[in-house]
Amino acid sequence: MNDSPLHLAVALDGAGWHPAAWRSEGARPGALFTPGYWADLVAEAERGLLDLVTFEDALGPQSAAPHRPDDRTDQVRGSLDAVLLASHLALLTTRIGLVPTVNVTHTEPFHVAVGIATLDHVSEGRAGWRPQIASRAADAAHFGRRTTPQLTDDDLRDPELIAARLRPLFAEAADVVEVARRLWDSWEDDAEIRDTATGRFLDRDKLHHIDFEGAWFSVRGPSITPRPPQGQPVVASLAHASTPYEFAARASDVVFVTPFDRAGATAVLAQVAEAADRVGRDLRDRPLRRFADLVVLLDDEPGAAARRKERLDALAGAEYTSDALVFTGTPGELADLLLDWRTAGLDGFRLRPGALPHDLTAVTRRLVPELRRRGAYRSAYGTGTLRERLGLPTPRNRYAGQG
Amino acid sequence: MPKQIHLAAQLPGIHNVTVWSDPRSGSQIAIGSFVHLARTAERGKFDFFFLAEGLRLREHKGRVYELDVAGRPDNLTMLSALAAATTRLGVAATVNATFNEPYEVARRLATLDHLSGGRAGWNVVTSFDAFTGENFRRGGFLAEADRYSRAAEFLATARELWDSWHGADVPADPVSGRFVRPGAGAFTHHGGHFDIAGRFTTPRSPQGHPVVIQAGESDAGRDFAASDAEVVFSKYNRLEEARAFYRDVKGRLARYGRSPDDLRIMPTATVVVADTDAEAAAYADEITRAQVSPQTAIAHLEAVWGRDLSAYDPDGPLPDIDPEPESLVLKGHSVFRTGRAETARRWRALAHERGLSIRELVIEVHGGQTFVGSPHTVADAVDHFVQTDGADGFVFATHLTPGGLDDFVDRVVPLLQEKGVHRPDYTGTTLRDHLGLRRPPDTGRTSRTASAQWEGSAS
Numbered sequence: 001m002n003d004s005p006l007h008l009a010v011a012l013d014g015a016g017w018h019p020a021a022w023r024s025e026g027a028r029p030g031a032l033f034t035p036g037y038w039a040d041l042v043a044e045a046e047r048g049l050l051d052l053v054t055f056e057d058a059l060g061p062q063s064a065a066p067h068r069p070d071d072r073t074d075q076v077r078g079s080l081d082a083v084l085l086a087s088h089l090a091l092l093t094t095r096i097g098l099v100p101t102v103n104v105t106h107t108e109p110f111h112v113a114v115g116i117a118t119l120d121h122v123s124e125g126r127a128g129w130r131p132q133i134a135s136r137a138a139d140a141a142h143f144g145r146r147t148t149p150q151l152t153d154d155d156l157r158d159p160e161l162i163a164a165r166l167r168p169l170f171a172e173a174a175d176v177v178e179v180a181r182r183l184w185d186s187w188e189d190d191a192e193i194r195d196t197a198t199g200r201f202l203d204r205d206k207l208h209h210i211d212f213e214g215a216w217f218s219v220r221g222p223s224i225t226p227r228p229p230q231g232q233p234v235v236a237s238l239a240h241a242s243t244p245y246e247f248a249a250r251a252s253d254v255v256f257v258t259p260f261d262r263a264g265a266t267a268v269l270a271q272v273a274e275a276a277d278r279v280g281r282d283l284r285d286r287p288l289r290r291f292a293d294l295v296v297l298l299d300d301e302p303g304a305a306a307r308r309k310e311r312l313d314a315l316a317g318a319e320y321t322s323d324a325l326v327f328t329g330t331p332g333e334l335a336d337l338l339l340d341w342r343t344a345g346l347d348g349f350r351l352r353p354g355a356l357p358h359d360l361t362a363v364t365r366r367l368v369p370e371l372r373r374r375g376a377y378r379s380a381y382g383t384g385t386l387r388e389r390l391g392l393p394t395p396r397n398r399y400a401g402q403g
Numbered sequence: 404m405p406k407q408i409h410l411a412a413q414l415p416g417i418h419n420v421t422v423w424s425d426p427r428s429g430s431q432i433a434i435g436s437f438v439h440l441a442r443t444a445e446r447g448k449f450d451f452f453f454l455a456e457g458l459r460l461r462e463h464k465g466r467v468y469e470l471d472v473a474g475r476p477d478n479l480t481m482l483s484a485l486a487a488a489t490t491r492l493g494v495a496a497t498v499n500a501t502f503n504e505p506y507e508v509a510r511r512l513a514t515l516d517h518l519s520g521g522r523a524g525w526n527v528v529t530s531f532d533a534f535t536g537e538n539f540r541r542g543g544f545l546a547e548a549d550r551y552s553r554a555a556e557f558l559a560t561a562r563e564l565w566d567s568w569h570g571a572d573v574p575a576d577p578v579s580g581r582f583v584r585p586g587a588g589a590f591t592h593h594g595g596h597f598d599i600a601g602r603f604t605t606p607r608s609p610q611g612h613p614v615v616i617q618a619g620e621s622d623a624g625r626d627f628a629a630s631d632a633e634v635v636f637s638k639y640n641r642l643e644e645a646r647a648f649y650r651d652v653k654g655r656l657a658r659y660g661r662s663p664d665d666l667r668i669m670p671t672a673t674v675v676v677a678d679t680d681a682e683a684a685a686y687a688d689e690i691t692r693a694q695v696s697p698q699t700a701i702a703h704l705e706a707v708w709g710r711d712l713s714a715y716d717p718d719g720p721l722p723d724i725d726p727e728p729e730s731l732v733l734k735g736h737s738v739f740r741t742g743r744a745e746t747a748r749r750w751r752a753l754a755h756e757r758g759l760s761i762r763e764l765v766i767e768v769h770g771g772q773t774f775v776g777s778p779h780t781v782a783d784a785v786d787h788f789v790q791t792d793g794a795d796g797f798v799f800a801t802h803l804t805p806g807g808l809d810d811f812v813d814r815v816v817p818l819l820q821e822k823g824v825h826r827p828d829y830t831g832t833t834l835r836d837h838l839g840l841r842r843p844p845d846t847g848r849t850s851r852t853a854s855a856q857w858e859g860s861a862s
């Protein structure tokens with residue numbers, strides 16, 4: 001049994017994760033591209049004392065099919081850049097962690113690292129990011145610089161097949177994270193000296209070229225941004241198969257996994273541990289927080305959430321399923337499930353609200369108090385950075401003392 | 404009716420403008436510094452807040468340059484945050500067109516325009532050097548001669564992407580079940596620099612297009628400004644040379660079917676205000692001396708001479724040895740990139756004629772502070788500069804972070820307001836409103852040749 005505090009994250013995406021969520025009662029579909037919509041959601045998440053919120057993103061439009069674009073007009077299409085959105089929300093919140101999704105296949109590693117360092121400065125130590133590879137080949141045409149593997153309909157049946165086809169992109173993504181981590185360390189904490197006697201603002205012995213050279217790119221450094229307050233902002237990744245488990249084991253501080261029951265959670269965590277072994281990561285030294293993802297539709301009255309989902313499914317024209325378990329039930333039933341699954345060794349959960357704001361509010365105002373009643377959730381935010389809240393150690397600067 | 408003055412503020416952190424040795428000098432990276440300066444500018448009813456960009460730390464003689472403030476944020480990320488700390492102030496980011504791709508930049512700028520409710524601006528710059536390129540996937544891939552053709556196509560492509568969404572493309576009607584109109588975001592661009600197609604993801608933003616700013620010097624740069632920019636930054640802040648630049652650039656507009664009123668010219672400037680002109684002059688001298696420390700004087704000399712001069716006394720005469728015009732000791736700095744043999748000749752002549760030491764010479768050529776005096780003197784000088792067509796306004800860089808703009812806003816802005824040359828309050832909500840610029844037409848997706856559309860709207 002795990003008696004460290006339970007961690008809760010909420011994954012924000014458009015009007016919610018159900019494709020017909022934008023048509024449900026209380027939704028604000030006309031406001032999805034306004035800052036006020038997001039400010040209200042994140043304020044609610046912070047009222048619920050959640051650890052962090054994540055923001056979905058991609059360099060192409062949403063699609064009902066994970067591997068190719070569609071022409072549907074009956075679902076939410078269109079999005080804002082998640083890093084900029086998170087940064088905007090940083091000044092409207094004070095405690096909650098902000099974890100945008102960032103494509104690492106088509107972007108510049110240098111810009112990504114500087115952007116996340118900036119988010120960490122702006123939020124004073126609450127930044128994370130979820131590096132994401134391009135799983136849709138069509139997005140490559142938006143850049144015209146390269147092609148990426150096209151997943152087939154067959155691949156979609158098995159996460160292992162997906163991961164096998166995208167394997168080179170995962171290896172490149174690991175290089176992107178390595179570059180980001182080196183750039184964040186490239187300024188030592190005491191690089192700024194303001195020494196009037198010698199006229200020096202900086203001590204260049206405390207600034208470092210990172211000289212990364214990999215199969216896909218090279219980056220010289222140092223960063224243009226001083227070391228972020230957390231030293232190393234939190235890296236989180238979503239994983240469904242062996243290759244992404246290995247990516248998480250190499251690169252991440254937090255991994256989001258998608259078991260469908262407690263036994264599945266046990267099995268997945270064993271695979272994550274094996275991946276850590278394979279890449280030689282000592283989890284006592286460099287802990288990896290494991291969160292299970294769940295789509296949640298919550299109502300107080302028994303059966304109401306399932307009926308709500310049926311109505312949304314009817315509007316969508318198909319039963320909604322996901323890469324993660326879709327839970328319908330009462331907040332109490334969800335609390336039972338979370339505490340049960342947790343015994344598999346999970347550190348926390350990332351809940352994907354089926355419809356916003358309804359299912360977010362159900363998490364913050366019903367689920368959280370229920371967990372608290374059971375002694376399983378905090379009643380105030382402590383002080384400290386996102387890393388500290390997640391129990392991740394203060395990272396040592398890899399260049400410190402090298403001169 | 405006198406011309407209205409357009410005011411902008413910049414957080415420097417580059418070159419030697421910031422006097423970091425002053426005890427009042429705060430952090431160049433803490434969010435509190437940015438919020439303070441942005442709110443001060445908004446209190447002064449400025450048009451916008453601006454961030455410059457340098458994508459590689461400068462290096463001197465092969466090592467990181469230590470003497471100036473360094474360390475800055477990602478511009479669009481920082482400005483997205485500042486949009487939450489302000490309500491009317493424009494937020495303008497410098498974003499390079501060489502080490503970026505149009506899809507991502509257009510998306511990020513459209514996002515900033517959404518987050519700020521229509522207050523975004525984009526300073527399109529063209530640094531192309533291989534030194535900066537070492538931080539990016541493609542390295543120094545672009546020839547100097549191609550920098551503006553890439554920038555122009557980059558901008559045209561960004562405009563096509565912004566125009567790929569019509570203002571009415573998101574009905575979001577739960578009754579009919581139509582969230583988006585068919586074809587929203589579809590684009591195709593086949594050009595020499597970019598060959599891309601697909602779907603753009605960000606719906607049309609409040610301004611349609613963010614305000615486009617440019618800061619080129621060369622003939623090609625000035626033409627790019629005249630054909631495509633809505634604001635031009637310049638370094639010409641002495642009245643005569645500023646008027647010449649103003650005439651030249653405004654004179655180029657007609658060639659592109661645009662009128663002089665379609666473009667605002669804003670030199671960078673500094674300001675020193677005190678109770679009396681004499682006090683201000685003394686304070687300005689003190690600031691200039693702090694900006695040009697003995698070490699900075701030698702470093703600037705080395706940058707021009709292209710060789711190590713660390714053995715020379717900053718309070719002694721200029722070196723007898725000749726410059727090595729081919730060797731570049733200061734990298735990542737645009738100022739000393741070209742014309743160094745000529746610069747050295749001029750510096751020597753000036754030092755000889757006036758009997759100046761190395762440091763005195765560098766202080767002399769540094770140019771000092773732009774506007775110096777009592778609040779009345781400064782207000783009159785700023786107004787005169789604009790009314791006599793030296794500029795349409797200024798981008799103020801301050802020597803103190805973050806309090807360097809306080810005096811100007813508290814003591815000079817009210818005088819400009821009294822003169823009727825600066826707004827007593829914002830009259831609009833967007834950056835285009837503040838600058839008096841038109842919105843690009845939202846013609847929808849039927850005619851999608853953005854450059855033709857743009858020129859058509861301006862004629």
Ligand SMILES: Cc1cc2nc3c(=O)[nH]c(=O)nc-3n(C[C@H](O)[C@H](O)[C@H](O)COP(=O)(O)O)c2cc1C
Nearest residue numbers: 455456497528530618619620621624636637638671
């Ligand atoms: C006032 C001013 C501000 C500038 N700001 C930047 C900047 O922030 N980042 C940058 O890379 N270049 C900046 N530049 C450099 C210009 O983009 C341009 O490269 C330079 O003026 C040389 O012009 P040219 O390429 O037409 O010769 C600035 C130039 C001026 C005059």
